[in-house]
Amino acid sequence: MTSSGQPGAAGPAPAVALSGITKRFPGVVANSDVELVVAQGEVHALCGENGAGKSTLMKILYGMQQPDEGTIEINGERVDFRSPSDAIAAGIGMVHQHFMLADNLTVLENVVLGAEKLHGIGAKARKRIAELAGQTGLHVDLSLPVEQLGVADRQRVEILKVLYRGARIVILDEPTAVLVPQEVDELFETLRGMQRQGFTFLFISHKLDEVRAIADTVTVIRRGTTVGKADPRAISSRQLAEMMVGSELPSPETRESTVTDRVVLRVSDLALRDESGDRIVLDDVDLVVRSGEILGIAGVEGNGQVELVETLMGIRKANKGRVELGDRDVTDAGTLARRAAGIGYVPEDRTRHGLLLGEPLWSNRILGYQTRPPVARGPWLDLDGARRDTERIVEQFDVRTPNIDVVVGALSGGNQQKLVVGRELSGDPVLLIASHPTRGVDVGAQAGIWDHIKRARANGLAVLLISADLDELIGLSDTIKVMLRGRLVADADPHTVTPEELGAAMTGASTDAGAGPAAESDSADAGSTDKTRHDDGPTSGEDDEDRER
Numbered sequence: 001m002t003s004s005g006q007p008g009a010a011g012p013a014p015a016v017a018l019s020g021i022t023k024r025f026p027g028v029v030a031n032s033d034v035e036l037v038v039a040q041g042e043v044h045a046l047c048g049e050n051g052a053g054k055s056t057l058m059k060i061l062y063g064m065q066q067p068d069e070g071t072i073e074i075n076g077e078r079v080d081f082r083s084p085s086d087a088i089a090a091g092i093g094m095v096h097q098h099f100m101l102a103d104n105l106t107v108l109e110n111v112v113l114g115a116e117k118l119h120g121i122g123a124k125a126r127k128r129i130a131e132l133a134g135q136t137g138l139h140v141d142l143s144l145p146v147e148q149l150g151v152a153d154r155q156r157v158e159i160l161k162v163l164y165r166g167a168r169i170v171i172l173d174e175p176t177a178v179l180v181p182q183e184v185d186e187l188f189e190t191l192r193g194m195q196r197q198g199f200t201f202l203f204i205s206h207k208l209d210e211v212r213a214i215a216d217t218v219t220v221i222r223r224g225t226t227v228g229k230a231d232p233r234a235i236s237s238r239q240l241a242e243m244m245v246g247s248e249l250p251s252p253e254t255r256e257s258t259v260t261d262r263v264v265l266r267v268s269d270l271a272l273r274d275e276s277g278d279r280i281v282l283d284d285v286d287l288v289v290r291s292g293e294i295l296g297i298a299g300v301e302g303n304g305q306v307e308l309v310e311t312l313m314g315i316r317k318a319n320k321g322r323v324e325l326g327d328r329d330v331t332d333a334g335t336l337a338r339r340a341a342g343i344g345y346v347p348e349d350r351t352r353h354g355l356l357l358g359e360p361l362w363s364n365r366i367l368g369y370q371t372r373p374p375v376a377r378g379p380w381l382d383l384d385g386a387r388r389d390t391e392r393i394v395e396q397f398d399v400r401t402p403n404i405d406v407v408v409g410a411l412s413g414g415n416q417q418k419l420v421v422g423r424e425l426s427g428d429p430v431l432l433i434a435s436h437p438t439r440g441v442d443v444g445a446q447a448g449i450w451d452h453i454k455r456a457r458a459n460g461l462a463v464l465l466i467s468a469d470l471d472e473l474i475g476l477s478d479t480i481k482v483m484l485r486g487r488l489v490a491d492a493d494p495h496t497v498t499p500e501e502l503g504a505a506m507t508g509a510s511t512d513a514g515a516g517p518a519a520e521s522d523s524a525d526a527g528s529t530d531k532t533r534h535d536d537g538p539t540s541g542e543d544d545e546d547r548e549r
Helices: 054-061 084-089 107-112 123-136 151-164 181-196 208-214 237-245 305-312 335-340 361-366 383-396 413-425 443-458 470-476 499-506
Strands: 002-004 016-025 028-038 043-047 069-074 077-080 092-095 169-173 200-204 217-222 225-230 263-273 280-290 294-298 320-325 343-346 431-435 462-466 479-484 487-492
Touching: 016 054, 028 043, 028 054, 028 069, 028 217, 043 054, 043 181, 043 208, 043 237, 054 169, 054 200, 084 092, 092 151, 107 123, 107 151, 123 151, 181 200, 181 208, 181 499, 208 237, 217 237, 225 237, 237 443, 263 305, 263 462, 280 294, 280 305, 280 462, 280 487, 294 470, 294 499, 305 431, 305 462, 335 343, 343 413, 361 383, 361 413, 383 413, 413 443, 431 443, 443 462, 443 470, 470 499, 479 499, 487 499
Parallel strands: 028 225, 043 200, 043 217, 092 169, 169 200, 294 462, 294 479, 343 431, 431 462
Antiparallel strands: 002 077, 016 028, 016 069, 069 077, 217 225, 263 280, 263 320, 479 487
């Protein structure tokens, strides 16, 4: 890192000042003359749709990429970052939307990796991490491998890494995507407390109400350039959305019931222990999903949602229970057989479990469908068929790409997600298991995904929806069940429940969820609200949203 220049003469210099930042990729201008000024000790939100240029701008600030034009000043000093280590040395940390963690290493090893000179790798490091853990809400055994952690704990490990390296300017990319309202409040309280200690935050989020709740200033970028700044206290979410994408905020709400009497998925007495066999992670789970119904699962990350989805997909083998798809018992069927039987799957982390980032779009169309038309013909892959159907998905689901030979990793996060949803809704599935289907996508892409799910539901698709976005969960679902410590502990009526009530039920503060008696009368589902609590209750790489718009 090199530095030059002088601090501002009047008042404290800005913590961050980006001026005239321009970054070009072949065929794409990701950033064009971007201006961004972040005051000392403020929470400064950066908003824009997927592909607007946010990720490229933050990668430039973090030293992951170098601008073609423009200047960067940190605390009034001109800097020239050539690598993230230069940015870290200048007191900048970044918590990526898709985590940069080594799954096979422990929490402790991930935090100290590359920073061994600070506090070693032993007792001194453990002590420092323990001091920081309270600030981040990280409550996990430091000896656990990261691959055993849920998404929320992975995020906390990332925050620990940043603070451990001494960051005073922290970039947070979609930090609330996995949190319930109460946890968001706790995070915001932590951020405000750190503000008072002089920390500065760059906050990237698509949740505009949260932006307005936490940010002191908002900068909006569209199509790679700055379009304005706003006082979040003087602008509505609708106005902010219009600045971002030129349209009103979408709504997930749908009130026309399409639920039929035909049972598509029946889960009975499903139980699962962890790999050690010492802890119950699914405890006698019963549920029914019918044709034309969206059944939502609400729960704080780490309460069994991941294990439920993976068990239903055949990735994990249940210790007890039965899974039926229509009139077929698939309890002992493998993942490919379950998919061939008509299950579509949108995984919670598209980059780890849904896509091959280094492969083209048409190749990703084949994943999970390699034994079925239109991407297979008998025992052989039909590459022409795969290409034709990928073209259809690109058009029908508005996947913005120059062509289907582009590698998926070059697409924005929203376009990656639309490709996954398009693939999984192809082939006429009878059941869609959708885990956080709009996590990390902008309001425009979010609305498109909602519309496709609603249309498929109206045509008879059964949907099991897991989401940390409670507005999405309430708006889309016909029925909501609350999961706590591996059990379904309450039902909620999406017509009457509020996010706050649902959040309280998710954390165990209430088992009511504003719902009253369970709506499900089927014997396979009855009584799930009466079960008592049980005390024993998974590829990194940030969205390259700016390369393809």
